[in-house]
Amino acid sequence: MSNLSTTSDEILACARSLIVAGGYNGFSYADISDVVGIRKASIHHHFPSKVDLVRTLVARYREEAEAGMANLERQVSGPLEQLRLYVGYWEACITDASAPFCVCALLASQLPVLPEEVGLEVRAHFRSLSAWLTSVLERGARHGQFQLMRTPRAEAEAFMATVHGAMLSARAYGDPKIFGVVTGPLLERLAPASLQIRS
Amino acid sequence: MSNLSTTSDEILACARSLIVAGGYNGFSYADISDVVGIRKASIHHHFPSKVDLVRTLVARYREEAEAGMANLERQVSGPLEQLRLYVGYWEACITDASAPFCVCALLASQLPVLPEEVGLEVRAHFRSLSAWLTSVLERGARHGQFQLMRTPRAEAEAFMATVHGAMLSARAYGDPKIFGVVTGPLLERLAPASLQIRS
DNA sequence: CTCTGTCTACCTTCTGGTAGGATGGCTGTC
DNA sequence: GACAGCCATCCTACCAGAAGGTAGACAGAG
Numbered sequence: 001m002s003n004l005s006t007t008s009d010e011i012l013a014c015a016r017s018l019i020v021a022g023g024y025n026g027f028s029y030a031d032i033s034d035v036v037g038i039r040k041a042s043i044h045h046h047f048p049s050k051v052d053l054v055r056t057l058v059a060r061y062r063e064e065a066e067a068g069m070a071n072l073e074r075q076v077s078g079p080l081e082q083l084r085l086y087v088g089y090w091e092a093c094i095t096d097a098s099a100p101f102c103v104c105a106l107l108a109s110q111l112p113v114l115p116e117e118v119g120l121e122v123r124a125h126f127r128s129l130s131a132w133l134t135s136v137l138e139r140g141a142r143h144g145q146f147q148l149m150r151t152p153r154a155e156a157e158a159f160m161a162t163v164h165g166a167m168l169s170a171r172a173y174g175d176p177k178i179f180g181v182v183t184g185p186l187l188e189r190l191a192p193a194s195l196q197i198r199s
Numbered sequence: 200m201s202n203l204s205t206t207s208d209e210i211l212a213c214a215r216s217l218i219v220a221g222g223y224n225g226f227s228y229a230d231i232s233d234v235v236g237i238r239k240a241s242i243h244h245h246f247p248s249k250v251d252l253v254r255t256l257v258a259r260y261r262e263e264a265e266a267g268m269a270n271l272e273r274q275v276s277g278p279l280e281q282l283r284l285y286v287g288y289w290e291a292c293i294t295d296a297s298a299p300f301c302v303c304a305l306l307a308s309q310l311p312v313l314p315e316e317v318g319l320e321v322r323a324h325f326r327s328l329s330a331w332l333t334s335v336l337e338r339g340a341r342h343g344q345f346q347l348m349r350t351p352r353a354e355a356e357a358f359m360a361t362v363h364g365a366m367l368s369a370r371a372y373g374d375p376k377i378f379g380v381v382t383g384p385l386l387e388r389l390a391p392a393s394l395q396i397r398s
Numbered sequence: 399c400t401c402t403g404t405c406t407a408c409c410t411t412c413t414g415g416t417a418g419g420a421t422g423g424c425t426g427t428c
Numbered sequence: 429g430a431c432a433g434c435c436a437t438c439c440t441a442c443c444a445g446a447a448g449g450t451a452g453a454c455a456g457a458g
Contacts (some may be wrong), residue, residue, distance in 0.1 A: 007437080022312030025224035028413060042438050044415065101308070108371040109300070109308045113221030126371040149388065154380050158361065161368045161381045165360030168367075172307040172325040181353050182360045189348065189388070206403080227447060241404050243449065405454075412447065420439070427432085 008046040010036050012057050020101045023110050024054060024118070051115045058121040061103045065125065069132045079140030080191045083133075083159075087183045090163065095176045105164045130156050137190070146190045155190070162186055207245040209235050211256050219300045222309050223253060223317070250314045253306075257320040260302050264324065268331045278339030279390045282332075282358075286382045289362065294375045304363045329355050336389070345389045354389070361385055 014035045018027035029040045029050070036043075047053035068089070072082045094100045104125040111119050133156035140146035148155050166182035213234045217226035228239045228249070235242075246252035267288070271281045293299045303324040310318050332355035339345035347354050365381035 022224065022309050023222060025221065026309060026312045029415085030412075039439060040414085041416080041440080045437065048415085050414065104371075105367060106308055108367055109305055110221050110225060111370050111373075113225045123371055123373070126368065150384050154384065157368060157377060158381045158384060161364030162357065162361045163364070164367050165362070165364030168304060168307055168363050169325065169356060169360045171310050172303075172322055174310075174322070178356060182357045185349050185353065185357060228449085229446075237403095238405060239448085240406080240450080244403065247449085249448065399458100401458085402456090403454105404456105405452100407451085407453100409450075410448090413445080414443105416443075417441085418439100419441105421437085423434105423436085425432100425434080428430090 007036070007038065007042075011038075011043055011046055011053070012060060015053055015057055016061070016103060017099065019054070019057070019103055020099055020106060023106055024114055025110070051117055054115075055117050055121060058103060058107065058118060058125070062121060062125050062128070066128060069129075078145065079136045079143070080145055080187065082136050083187055083190070087163065087187065090167065091176075091179055091183070094167065094170050094179050097176070100171065100176070101167050102164065105167060126160075130160055133159055140190070147192060148190070159186060159190075206235070206237065206241075210237075210242055210245055210252070211259060214252055214256055215260070215302060216298065218253070218256070218302055219298055219305060222305055223313055224309070250316055253314075254316050254320060257302060257306065257317060257324070261320060261324050261327070265327060268328075277344065278335045278342065279344055279386065281335050282386055282389070286362065286386065289366065290375075290378055290382070293366065293369050293378050296375070299375070300366050300370065301363065304366060325359075329359055332358055339389070346391060347389070358385060358389075 011032055014032050015027065018031055018035075021027075029043050032038075032043055033040045043053075047056065072085060076082045076085060090102075104122045107114060107118065107122045108126065111122065114122070130153075134152045137146060137148060137155050137159070138152040141148045141152060150158075163183060163186075166179045169182060170176050170179040210231055213231050214226065217230055217234075220226075228242050231237075231242055232239045242252075246255065271284060275281045275284060289301075303321045306313060306317065306321045307325065310321065313321070329352075333351045336345060336347060336354050336358070337351040340347045340351060349357075362382060362385075365378045368381060369375050369378040
């Protein structure tokens with residue numbers, strides 16, 4: 001508990017970036033071993049199996065995501081501003097290429113070949129993100145800041161799907177700007193210019 | 200050239216469904232061998248390397264996609280109806296679970312770990328799909344059937360991203376209906392009820 | 399008699415995983 | 429303070445199986 005970055009943290013961070021690049025079957029213990037500078041067997045000491053490693057990694061990712069949402073709830077008042085910051089977060093990640101894809105979105109695409117335990121964590125992330133977006137949209141609609149054409153839930157699902165699709169397109173084109181092109185209009189549509197003055 | 204379904208066609212079809220399930224690193228020659236009922240070595244006779252197999256597979260997928268778009272251009276007059284059929288095609292694929300994901304969308308998510316030749320084909324698909332959607336939206340806007348809030352290109356990118364995101368969500372939730380929930384409003388937004396009468 | 403498609407048999411490298419030994423810090427006891 | 433024991437971490441060495449791929453034999457069709 002002494003140093004800020006323990007070996008197991010390093011392993012998790014490394015595995016995360018490898019998963020973001022290529023998914024569950026896109027990396028091996030040997031890859032981590034190369035990057036972290038540790039033997040394969042030592043990784044097994046921290047995470048007995050690959051499933052353990054990835055389950056832990058996704059669980060931690062989920063915690064961070066929930067913490068991020070809670071933070072937006074506490075520190076940001078306006079629903080529109082909350083969504084803007086959420087999208088802005090990803091725009092920054094993609095632009096600086098630090099983590100240009102959501103771990104759970106990537107893993108979800110391979111759900112059929114994922115170990116069950118990992119799949120469950122991935123699904124849970126989708127549910128919790130969708131639930132938060134739903135609550136933000138609902139509040140925005142109540143306050144008259146958003147004009148929803150559907151139920152908050154449906155709009156939230158569409159919002160989430162579009163953000164994920166925008167990540168994919170940015171990767172496919174190899175152009176971070178496309179993420180902004182796709183997500184920008186999303187916010188404008190929810191809150192037409194006439195309602196945006198107060199934000 | 201005698202039978203309608205040659206061995207190499209069977210291999211391609213099998214590989215396609217395996218890729219749709221788990222991506223490039225999610226299947227092996229042995230998996231195909233099991234399904235098709237042929238030895239691994241025989242697969243190598245048709246496709247010397249895995250890269251050959253997947254490149255061919257994606258190239259063929261692209262041909263089919265272009266043929267599908269050309270077909271819509273020829274046989275369907277209204278831009279709105281074209282988009283409706285495009286979305287409906289995927290809705291059907293997802294509902295009957297026959298091919299519940301776009302091969303290129305799935306591969307695009309793993310672009311960083313894809314062999315370069317495959318990556319090029321995948322990108323080409325994104326460009327051609329986006330170009331077709333742009334032209335459909337442009338035509339619809341000219342004819343007054345669509346109300347675009349952005350350039351046709353930007354709307355096309357958003358449309359494509361949302362469809363891909365909807366596939367992902369349907370998979371994540373394990374619920375085909377979510378695809379319709381997300382994509383339905385897409386069309387309504389482009390062509391508000393007041394303009395939809397004629398379609 | 400060649401060419402296509404399939405086979406068996408084999409190779410090399412990678413993969414996730416295990417066994418067991420060295421090191422070194424922490425704790426409890428005298 | 430010295431010492432024993434314990435435990436966490438990392439190591440070397442190994443394993444079985446899966447990965448993609450090759451060599452060469454055989455059968456049948458043209």
